[in-house]
Amino acid sequence: MIIAVDFDGTIVEHRFPEIGKELPFATQTLRQLINDGHRLVLWTNRQGQELDDAIAWCRERGVEFYAINKCYPEENINYDEPRKIKVDIFIDDRNIGGLPEWGVIYELINKRMTYQDYLTEVLGGEISKKKKRHWWS
16 A cells, blocks of 8 residues: 655654654554555655655654655656645544554554444444434435
8 A cells, every 4th residue: 555644743743843752653653564565655744954854864763755745756746736645545643533543553554444443343342323414404
């Protein structure tokens, strides 16, 4: 799979423009995902020296990204146009419900589970499924 990973708030605590403290098991999990054959894309708002610092910080911890702020290394980007990255999964602290622990993230990817499947498994049964209500109902 190709997996986009945010930096601030996801790999490290939010301290932009500084680099925050590593979140528990973040780089260990990222290294394992790379070893499992996944391609990781660093997808961050950092630019210039702050981006270079983040890349170096990850590299020092054994995390080499397949691409940085683009879909693949050879991609030519026009930053004046809106774009969407082509990946299978996003790992970002801005997800609905926040960022799961890195061990949970690895399990979801490794078992190809949805977060709802994971919660059902952990809670030992079916999650309450309420009938969906729509605004027009």
